Amino acid sequence: MNTTEQKGNWERQKERLKHKFDSLTDDDLFFEAGEEEEMMKKLEQKLGKTKKEIQQIIAGM
DSSP states (O other), X not given: OOHHHHHHHHHHHXXXXXXXXXXXXXXXXXXXXXXXXXXXXXXXXXXXOOHHHHHHHHHTO
């Protein structure tokens, strides 16, 4: 999968996450390459879920 496909896939996943969790915003789901951990920490705090739970939710989309 090339970078463009990955970005498109993430865009679809972001929309699904925002639909599933109304409290999420684009800012919550934005990250620069190499900063995925910071985004995960933000999501853990905002959703009250563990990193593993969030990864499972994203993988299931």
